[in-house]
Amino acid sequence: MTQGFGLSATARTALLHRLSKRRAEAEAGPAESPGRDLATLPGIRDLEMVREAGEALGLESPYFRPHDGIAGAHSSIGGRDFVNFASYNYLGLNGDxxxxxxxxxxxxxxxxxxxxxxxxxxxxxxxxxxxxxxxxxxxxxxxxxxxxxxxxxxxxxxxxxxxxxxxxxxxxxxxxxxxxxxxxxxxxxxxxxxxxxxxxxxxxxxxxxxxxxxxxxxxxxxxxxxxxxxxxxxxxxxxxxxxxxxxxxxxxxxxxxxxxxxxxxxxxxxxxxxxxxxxxxxxxxxxxxxxxxxxxxxxxxxxxxxxxxxxxxxxxxxxxxxxxxxxxxxxEPWRVAALQANAQLFLSLARAAGFDTGGSAGLGIVPVILGSSVLAARMAAALFEAGVNVQPILFPVVPERSARLRFFLSAEHSAEDIGQAISAMVAARDGAAALRLKAS
Structure with a gap:
């Protein structure tokens, strides 16, 4: 992975130039009728731009990763155990x-x-x-x-x-x-x-x-x-x-x-x-x-x-x-109580660590708003390396200033699981800040 959560000025300029050139080509449209040319389908060039940006940033796609078994509070991905915050298995009933x-x-x-x-x-x-x-x-x-x-x-x-x-x-x-x-x-x-x-x-x-x-x-x-x-x-x-x-x-x-x-x-x-x-x-x-x-x-x-x-x-x-x-x-309403307690714990620890959780009520879903798609993608990659699976939500799904990590809590998460996730986020954020300071 590219070092740091940002790009040098030179690398950023080069990336923006490539993407803006590709955007201009997409907006210009085909010179002739597209016919059977699938490359002219709406959205194809946008998808290619996203892929190119990921390659330039040294990031693997966080999407479509195959899970080896049941995706609950923990999940096995590629034979490795992860604390999993990317599942809607709120009450742990998938696998019951x-x-x-x-x-x-x-x-x-x-x-x-x-x-x-x-x-x-x-x-x-x-x-x-x-x-x-x-x-x-x-x-x-x-x-x-x-x-x-x-x-x-x-x-x-x-x-x-x-x-x-x-x-x-x-x-x-x-x-x-x-x-x-x-x-x-x-x-x-x-x-x-x-x-x-x-x-x-x-x-x-x-x-x-x-x-x-x-x-x-x-x-x-x-x-x-x-x-x-x-x-x-x-x-x-x-x-x-x-x-x-x-x-x-x-x-x-x-x-x-x-x-x-x-x-x-x-x-x-x-x-x-x-x-x-x-x-x-x-x-x-x-x-x-x-x-x-x-x-x-x-x-x-x-x-x-x-x-x-x-x-x-x-x-x-x-x-x-x-x-x-x-x-x-x-x-078994105790499952609902356990879910809500876990979400409240995650919310309070994230806020105490200085993360922006927006207007989350802390009942099952807690976003961590980072304000940059690059930062959100890099944070998700760093957490994955630390054994925490969470998906980044990037532009254009949300406005660029609202790019985020989105945590889905479960009744089956433990306090240790939640603490591991918060610690990994803090370490990733602090490490990125130290690298930016060194670079400056």
Whole structure:
């Protein structure tokens, strides 16, 4: 690896020259019709620029590293044990013997795949059992499970709205919601992060010119680890005749004293939210997504949402694993308490060490904001060398000034694991500062 966390002035100038030249070539576009030339596909040249920058900085890509086994609080990568902060296994249920047994029993009974669309011929009893349990979790009338969390938002938002409608969402909303809104053709307006007053100003200004309005927020934002003031969003949704949708992907099993999510965290009745969305791939240790709400909504989606009607049904072992995980969540709230205690410990130690953790609530996700993609990439590489696996989040995923390391905590992390990570960050930061001082 290149020494230090920065570049010399000469190296920086050379790198910027190469990247700016490549950017200019990309913006100029092909001289002729691209035809079958894959090199002209949107994003290809940006990807090549990122790779070139990594090579110039002497950094290996931190992405797509193969894990040798279960990625929990620890994971084996290339035969070496790492403290792992790059997994959504919040409650440690991926790998739990009871969850594995439920999945294996489903395979023995139904096989690995549903083999068809559930509408056509793919329904299995475990699908209904999972949906009934999730509906009960939210006190909702019904629920519908999909094969992908991302596809859930795309197909539901894209299907429920049309060109005459309005989508108002937090500016940090997940890509899946933005893609669903784009698919729908509805007018899409983003409001400043977690600013319910700004959301209301947008509704006041635009609501009357549209048919249906959808207000979308997340229960726990995965880039920042912060929360919305749910009580304010429920009030303004009703005041402006808008449907309120909450994405619980990172809040189920993480927020609230017993892990029931943002409604429990904010002491808001769950029926104040019209559309509950969540994923099966995090706390519930499976794969897929779900929508919970009123029976009429679920009936409509079940019979007409393209991402459900024209997709194979959720694999039976995944449905069984998610159902068993949900049962364990309800039966063992100590897991939620352990997760939240670990997140609070990490947050307090990181702040005490002088790191910027933004607005994280310290409930499951803690970012360490470094303000430079180069610095974030180098810090992640240094931590990996020290036996700590954490992913950098770089421009353009976040603004350059907000480049960060993103730590996902687990109920299974120990105080020693957390201390090791903080110590590694401090050592990397201090070592870089000493090298910069020596160079100057």
């Amino acid at each position: 013997a009871r969850v594995a047994a439920a999945a294996k029993a489903a395979i023995d009974r139904h096989g690995v795949s549903a083999s068809a669309s559930r509408l056509a011929s793919g329904e299995r009893p475990v699908h209904a059992a999972l949906e009934t349990a999730l509906a009960a979790h939210y006190g909702a009338e019904a629920c519908l499970a999909f094969v992908s969390g991302h596809a859930t938002n795309v197909t539901v938002v894209g299907h429920l709205l049309g060109p005459r409608d309005l989508v108002v969402h937090d500016q940090l909303i997940h890509n899946s919601v933005a893609e669903g809104a784009r698919l729908s053709g509805a007018r899409r307006i983003a409001f400043p992060h977690n600013d319910w007053q700004a959301a209301e100003r947008e509704l006041i200004a635009h609501r009357r010119r549209h048919g249906r309005a959808l207000l979308v927020i997340e229960g726990h934002y995965s880039m920042d680890g912060d929360l919305p003031a749910l009580e304010h969003f429920t009030t303004l949704a009703r005041r402006h005749d808008a449907l309120l949708m909450v994405d619980e992907a990172h809040s189920l099993g993480v927020l609230g004293a017993t892990g029931r999510g943002i409604a429990e965290q904010c002491n808001v009745a769950a029926d104040q939210v019209d559309i509950w969305m969540g994923t099966l791939s995090k706390t519930l240790s499976a794969c897929g997504g779900y929508i919970a709400g009123r029976q009429r909504l679920i009936d409509l989606l079940r019979h007409s949402a393209p991402g459900f009607v024209y997709s194979v049904g959720l694999a039976p072992p995944l449905a069984a694993a998610a159902l068993e995980s949900l049962h364990i969540l309800h039966a």
